[in-house]
Amino acid sequence: MQVRLHVQRSDPVTGETRLQLFELELPREATLLDCLEQIKDEVDGTLAFRRSCREGICGSCAVRIDGRTALACRTPVAELVAEGHAPTIAPIGNLPVVRDLVVEMEPMWQKMRAVEPFLRPGPDCGLDGRETPIPSARLDAVRKESLCINCGACVSECDAMTVSPEFLGPHALVKAWRLVGDPRDDAVAPRLKGLSGEHGIWECTRCYLCNERCPKGVDPRDAIAKLGAEAIAARIDRDRGARHAKWFVTSARTTGWLRESELVVRTLGLAFSFAKIPLALRLFRRGKAPLPLPRHRARDLAPARELRHIVAGQDRRGALGIVQGERALERIDFICSPEQPVGEDEP
Amino acid sequence: MYGPEDVESSHDVLVIGAGCAGMRAAIEAHDAGADVALVSKLHPTRSHSGAARGGINAALGNAGEDSPERHAADTVKGSDYLGDQDAIELFCAEAPGDIYQLERWGALFDRDDEGRLAQRAFGGAGAPRTVHAADVSGHVLLQVLYEQLLAREIRVYEEYFAWRLVVGATGCDGVLAWDLARGGVRALAAKAVILATGGSGRVYCGSTNAHACTGDGMAMALRAGLPLEDLEFVQFHPTTLVPSGLLVTEAVRGEGGLLLNAKGERFMRRYAPEAMELASRDVVARAEQTEIDEGRDVNGSLLLDMRHFGREKMIERFHGTRDLALTYAGIDPLEQPIPVRPGAHYHMGGVATDVDGRSEIENVFAAGEVACVSLHGANRLGGNSLMETIVFGRRAGRAAAEQALKRSGSAGLAPSARVDGERELARLLERHQGERPSRIRDELGASMHENFGVFREEGGMRRQLELLENLRERYRHVLVDDRGEIFNSDLVQALELGYQLDLAVCMVSAGLERRESRGAHSRPKDFPARDDENFLKHSLVRWSNDWLDLSWKPVTITKWQPQRRTY
Ligand SMILES: Cc1cc2nc3c(=O)[nH]c(=O)nc-3n(C[C@H](O)[C@H](O)[C@H](O)COP(=O)(O)OP(=O)(O)OC[C@H]3O[C@@H](n4cnc5c(N)ncnc54)[C@H](O)[C@@H]3O)c2cc1C
Ligand code: SF4
Ligand code: SF4
Numbered sequence: 069m070q071v072r073l074h075v076q077r078s079d080p081v082t083g084e085t086r087l088q089l090f091e092l093e094l095p096r097e098a099t100l101l102d103c104l105e106q107i108k109d110e111v112d113g114t115l116a117f118r119r120s121c122r123e124g125i126c127g128s129c130a131v132r133i134d135g136r137t138a139l140a141c142r143t144p145v146a147e148l149v150a151e152g153h154a155p156t157i158a159p160i161g162n163l164p165v166v167r168d169l170v171v172e173m174e175p176m177w178q179k180m181r182a183v184e185p186f187l188r189p190g191p192d193c194g195l196d197g198r199e200t201p202i203p204s205a206r207l208d209a210v211r212k213e214s215l216c217i218n219c220g221a222c223v224s225e226c227d228a229m230t231v232s233p234e235f236l237g238p239h240a241l242v243k244a245w246r247l248v249g250d251p252r253d254d255a256v257a258p259r260l261k262g263l264s265g266e267h268g269i270w271e272c273t274r275c276y277l278c279n280e281r282c283p284k285g286v287d288p289r290d291a292i293a294k295l296g297a298e299a300i301a302a303r304i305d306r307d308r309g310a311r312h313a314k315w316f317v318t319s320a321r322t323t324g325w326l327r328e329s330e331l332v333v334r335t336l337g338l339a340f341s342f343a344k345i346p347l348a349l350r351l352f353r354r355g356k357a358p359l360p361l362p363r364h365r366a367r368d369l370a371p372a373r374e375l376r377h378i379v380a381g382q383d384r385r386g387a388l389g390i391v392q393g394e395r396a397l398e399r400i401d402f403i404c405s406p407e408q409p410v411g412e413d414e415p
Numbered sequence: 416m417y418g419p420e421d422v423e424s425s426h427d428v429l430v431i432g433a434g435c436a437g438m439r440a441a442i443e444a445h446d447a448g449a450d451v452a453l454v455s456k457l458h459p460t461r462s463h464s465g466a467a468r469g470g471i472n473a474a475l476g477n478a479g480e481d482s483p484e485r486h487a488a489d490t491v492k493g494s495d496y497l498g499d500q501d502a503i504e505l506f507c508a509e510a511p512g513d514i515y516q517l518e519r520w521g522a523l524f525d526r527d528d529e530g531r532l533a534q535r536a537f538g539g540a541g542a543p544r545t546v547h548a549a550d551v552s553g554h555v556l557l558q559v560l561y562e563q564l565l566a567r568e569i570r571v572y573e574e575y576f577a578w579r580l581v582v583g584a585t586g587c588d589g590v591l592a593w594d595l596a597r598g599g600v601r602a603l604a605a606k607a608v609i610l611a612t613g614g615s616g617r618v619y620c621g622s623t624n625a626h627a628c629t630g631d632g633m634a635m636a637l638r639a640g641l642p643l644e645d646l647e648f649v650q651f652h653p654t655t656l657v658p659s660g661l662l663v664t665e666a667v668r669g670e671g672g673l674l675l676n677a678k679g680e681r682f683m684r685r686y687a688p689e690a691m692e693l694a695s696r697d698v699v700a701r702a703e704q705t706e707i708d709e710g711r712d713v714n715g716s717l718l719l720d721m722r723h724f725g726r727e728k729m730i731e732r733f734h735g736t737r738d739l740a741l742t743y744a745g746i747d748p749l750e751q752p753i754p755v756r757p758g759a760h761y762h763m764g765g766v767a768t769d770v771d772g773r774s775e776i777e778n779v780f781a782a783g784e785v786a787c788v789s790l791h792g793a794n795r796l797g798g799n800s801l802m803e804t805i806v807f808g809r810r811a812g813r814a815a816a817e818q819a820l821k822r823s824g825s826a827g828l829a830p831s832a833r834v835d836g837e838r839e840l841a842r843l844l845e846r847h848q849g850e851r852p853s854r855i856r857d858e859l860g861a862s863m864h865e866n867f868g869v870f871r872e873e874g875g876m877r878r879q880l881e882l883l884e885n886l887r888e889r890y891r892h893v894l895v896d897d898r899g900e901i902f903n904s905d906l907v908q909a910l911e912l913g914y915q916l917d918l919a920v921c922m923v924s925a926g927l928e929r930r931e932s933r934g935a936h937s938r939p940k941d942f943p944a945r946d947d948e949n950f951l952k953h954s955l956v957r958w959s960n961d962w963l964d965l966s967w968k969p970v971t972i973t974k975w976q977p978q979r980r981t982y
Contacts, residue, residue, distance in 0.1 A: 080901035097658070097745060109853035113896025113905040118461075121625040123661050123739065125554060126461040142742060166596065167902045173458065186566035187521030199475070199515055201530030207523060214523045214548075214555060218460050252521065 069096050071103055071145055072154035075115065080167040087156065088112075094145065100157070101129055101141040104169075117169040124283060127217035130224065131169050132158045137224040139283045160224035162233075175233075176223055179240040183263065187247060190254025206251040213246040213291050215284045222278035222288045234267040238278040238288030241269060245291035248298060260299045269295045270309020311335045321376055324366025329357055422601060423833070425826045426452045426570075427819040428812075429605035431577045431590060431632060434462035435553070436783025436804035436811075437611030438560035440772075443812030444609075445567050449819050451812075452570040454577050454592055454603060456627065456907065459561050463613055463625040464804065467553025468664040468735065469537060470545035471805070472798035473510035477527060478534040481542040483507040488975060490799060493539045493695055494792025495934035496951065496977040497645070497970055502770050502788045504973060506806050513805045514546055522559045524548050536669050537797040539695035545798040550664055550735045553801060575601060576907045577631070580608065580639040581832045586778040587639070589828045591836040595907060598900025600840065602833040604826035606819035607778040609811050610636060610766060611804075614784040618915050618922070619759035619868075620860030623652055623662035632785040634914035636766045637921065641774050642955040644787040644968070646764035646918070647926035648935045650795055651869050653699035655758030657716040659743045663736055663755055665797045667721055668692040670732065674699070675718040675752060676711040687981075697794045697935045700757035704869040707756065716754035724749075757869050761800060763791040763935065764922070767955060767968075772811025778818050782811040789953060792970075793934020844906065849894035852912045855886050859912075859919060867923050872940040876927045883920050890916055921956040924963055929954060947977050 071092045078085040090107050101119055108115050118128040122141045129140040133148065134155050148155045163171040222238035223229060229237045236244075244263055247253050263269050269292050278288040300310055315334040319327045332348070333341045351357040358364055366372060428444040430437045433455035444451040453459070474486040486507040491498055518524060518532065524546050527533040536543040548555040564571070574595040581588045581602075589604035615630025616622035637643055653674075654663040668674070674692050676682045686702035687694035694702075703717050721729065721736075729737055729749055740746045740753045766781035768774050768788055774781055783804040790803055866879035890913060897905035931946035932938050952967040 080899065097743065099743075108905070109851065113851065114899065116897075116902040116904060118904075120457055120461050120627045121463060121466050122659075123466065123743075125466050125551075126457070126463070126625065128457070128461050144742065167899075170902050172596075181565055186562040187519075189519055189521075199477075199518065199531060202526065203530045204526035204528075207526065211523065211549075214558070215551065216558075217465070217554070218458075247521075250521065250523075 069094055069098070069146060069149070071098075071149050072152075073103060074154055074156040075107070075168070076156065076158040077115070077168050078159075078165050089154065096146055098145050099141050100131075100133065100143040100145050100148065103145055104140060104157075115169075116167045125217060127219035130160050130219040130221045130283075132160055132224065137161070137221040137281050139219060139221070142283055160220055162223050162226060162229045163220065171220075173220060176218075176220055176237070176239055179236050180218075180243055182236065183240050183244040183247075184255075184259070185243045185247065187250060187253050188255040189252055202251060209249040209251075210246050212286055213242050213249070216242050216246070216286045217284055219283060221281050221283055222286075225277040225281045227275055227277070228271055228273045232267065232271055235271045236263070236267055236269075238272075238292065241272075241295060242286055242288045242291045245295050248295060256298070257302055257304070260295070260302055260304045263295055264299050264304050264307050264310065268307070269299065270307045270312075308335050317376070320372045323363060324369045324372040325364045327360070327364050329360040422599070423604070423828070424452075424601070425589075425604040426450050427605065427826070428452075428607045428609065428815045429454060429589060429603055430609045430611055430812075431455075432462070432611035432613060432783070432785070433457070433459035433571060434464040434611060434613050434783060434804065435556055435560060435801060436464075436613075436785075436808040437462075437609070438557075438564050439805050439808030440609045440611055440780075440782055440812035440815070441569050442560065442563050442567065443809045444816040444819075445569055447813050447816035447820075449816035451816070452572060452603075453564075454572045454575045454590065456574060456576045456595065456631075458573050459564065459571060460557055462557060463628055464801070465554045465557040466623075466625065466662070467556075467801050468550040468662070469666045469669075470535065470547030470552040470798050471514070471556070471801040472537070472540070472544050472796070473514045473546060473802060474507060474542070474544050475511050475514065475532060475534060475546070476542075477531045478543040481544050483510070485541055486510070486544060489539060489541050490790070490796055491792075491975045492978075492980055493794055493796040493799075494789075495794055495945065495980055496947070496975070497648075497789065497792030497933060497953070499789050499792075499971040500973040500975060501971045502790050505770055506790055506803070509806050510802050513802070513809065517556065517559060517805065520559050520563050522548070523555050535666065536693065538665055538668065538690075538693050538699070539796045540798070545669075547666070550666060550733060556801060556805075572601070572603065576910065577612075577635070578910055579836060580635050580779065581828055582639045582776065583829070586776050588832075589826060591832060593840070593907065593910075595902055595904065598903060600833055600837045602828045602830075604828040606822040606826045607780065607815040609772065609815050610779070610781040610785050611783045611808065612785045614762050615915070615918055616759050616762065618859065618919050619649075619863045620857065621655065621660040621864060622759040623655055623660060624759070629911040629915050630762070630785075630918045631911060631914050632781065633765055634917045636774065636779070636781065637917060637956075637958050639776070639779070640957065640959065641776060641779065642767050642957045642966075643921055644764055644767035644953050644955055645789060645793070645925070646762075646922045646956055647929050647954060648763035648791075648793050649759055649867075649922070650696055650761040650763060650935050651700040651757040652760035653696055653703055653757050654719055654755040655760070656739060656744055657714075657754040657756055660758045661739055661743055662758075662760070663719060663739070663753065665696075667719065667733065667736060670724070670728075672724075673720040674703070675720055676706050677713050678711060680711075682706055682711070682717075695794060696760075696797065697937070700869050701937055703755075703757050708870075713754065716756045718752035719755045720752040721748050722750070722752065759864070759868075761795050763787065763789070763793065763795055764925075767953075768811075770807075770810065771814035772807055773814060778815070778822070780811040780815045782807045787953075793936060840906070843893075843909065844895055844898050846892070846894060849892035850889055851896070852890075852893050852909045855889055855893065856912050856915070859883075859886055859915060863919055867926060869937060870940075871926055871936065871938050873927070876923050879923050880920065880927070883916065883923065887916050887920070917958070920963065921958070924965060925954040925956050928965055945980075951977060
């Protein structure tokens, strides 16, 4: 099979970047990593890339293929070069390039270290030298997250990290959930507090690209959702992000629709919202935001409530792998009602 | 960008390699009060321990009657009586405690219905004793050890390629390493050094091992004058995917996968009527090779059938295996059996050590696949090697820390060592004409597979030694394309090839001298039987003054006298 690839080369000293075209001949079942190996062995030994296991478990070889991040070793090249296409191979994003396809991973490790990525064993963990039974189902909450291979594909794709480089990001937050969700961990509340601060869980824009690109099916965005739900459940909900999420639920429950104009007040607080009044007025005038009164109310509240029940009924693993609210929703009822006497019959 | 790095540094204990063995050793050395650092050519979680799928053995007795004694008896038998029984007994007795500790550190093992650690049956085991985490057991261990490393803030010299042990009059003073990310030679002094560099499978083409498994630690030890033990014993895994060589986990057979030949016959019936597909690996690999040699193969492979598992079990328990077959062979095991053949998998031999990982040089230790304790003897049982990395990693870490703390003063390396190293690498980088390493590497791999594979015989091994001489000669003019400093993996790969060639010569030389068939060393044509009278002993290879020296060492026997090994 004929393979043509554009590989992004960059000089480690001058930082100069260019695309180089390689034309190769490979067997049909070859992977993209096989292509890179062949280039290095036979065409140009100066091409730099990381690799080791060649079976998708060491997490070394994430690259961007025509802009999409994937592991080179898990990418059969036949699909890429169909119809004579010559894909462009570039280093992963959101991390500084060292040379060619090699990026510096240290910023990613730093964020992982920031979440204290190790178990703080609690009473459920037993003593050294003895086994403590734990129902399998309780551990299922973190099985998916335990599959993370630290490849950085999610980091590469995360727009929130591009805009806000200090955001902890999907990889570190997967690790965070791996521990928060572990029934043996005894530091859940302090962990959640730490994660709910600036550049924490609420900085995620919910673009879902990390879920889409993770080669191990870890679904980082779901882990972040679970962290959010647990944080709210533990009443660690002062962050705007948490308030924002809570208002979505309350609003949908009470009137079946999102009341956007109230959302601002609920999320930012009254004082802060005053500052936004000129903006709000402009939005109202242009029809970009509905007026707060009369209240936006769905004709039939049943579907919205039904949806809420479905979501609330999910356990920690979440139905169909898509977890949005979980047990936390049970608590939101309770938290919201004293200050929010908007009963179901309210007009 | 990476900041500047100290050209020289010094620690009590330096661990080379950050797989399961290296990290476990570092954690223990740290907890024993030593200032410890790791040196690894890969980031720790990229180590090949992560590829282990099946699980880790300890006689917990959760899934049926079991005991450390039974575990030991199975291991002795599995080793074809070449394992040292004192080491085996100690290993089996300590294994359960280590499992509980891993669990306490957060390892996410599978559970049974009562919430206890689940255990499954593995080849050559008389009881279900393999603790596992779906089919990502090694991955889970590697992550949890890395977490513990971070908890202790242990220093890791990441992407440092260690390439020489510096040995002086009073023992080892440290190592020289090439800093891959920044370029340049680093001198790392230490009062004790632990080698934990893993296996050497890449000496063969078609191996289950990662690209990085090039036997560096064994070759470094050899060049430092240390003896390597039982190098002739390489385990061939019976189920590696064709054509990639990737491993199809033994758990597939443990859970009822069938091996078929071209006629659709369950051929294991003729080789191991009782254990069938669950017989020890060497038995299965030989059966397959015989089927292939006698023409009952399908294009050089046998068929592994797991269609009867059904969709649910396949997806829940073997999604990784299914994915592997789909990606690398284009076959869905739900619909078709997958093509497999024996491939180089595990090196039983390695740096000769005692049960504390200590080598002949008092302050050089080794643990994990790089070492030969000898726990596995002539053949390793599945699940024992991950446990080995933990038990003996821990023991080596403790012993090295104690050794280091006993040594007074601070560690230091003579500046000349670094200067010599720099000069040597400069010479290699200045060469403008020669042969690319990849061709030598590919010829090495193919010829080892052919002449030193599942079956061996005198003529083939002699031919292989001649060929290796030729390859070594060509290697003297090896050409590194890349002359840059930063992330020069071309240079590293050329250095690795040098190690592999040295190692191959030692392996074949030891194999030639072992005139018997035992465990993974099989000579059906010239010496088909085990010969306890002459060869119930370990081979030791040394390299002194460019001369290979072979000697023997007795096997330690405590309880189990050699018997015929049948399954
Ligand atoms: C596919 C596969 C599946 C397996 N499945 C099982 C199983 O189910 N159960 C079981 O018990 N065993 C299994 N094994 C065997 C077992 O995984 C290995 O024997 C064991 O993990 C080796 O661990 P280690 O720590 O010794 O080496 P590794 O994990 O290979 O680590 C080696 C380390 O050394 C470093 N290193 C190497 N050379 C250098 C150098 N020159 N300079 C600096 N650093 C260096 C590497 O970066 C790496 O960190 C399997 C093996 C394979 C290949
Ligand atoms: S969903 Fe959130 S964490 Fe994931 S890529 Fe998008 S912004 Fe980043
Ligand atoms: S979550 Fe997925 S994409 Fe992100 S580092 Fe882990 S394995 Fe890679």
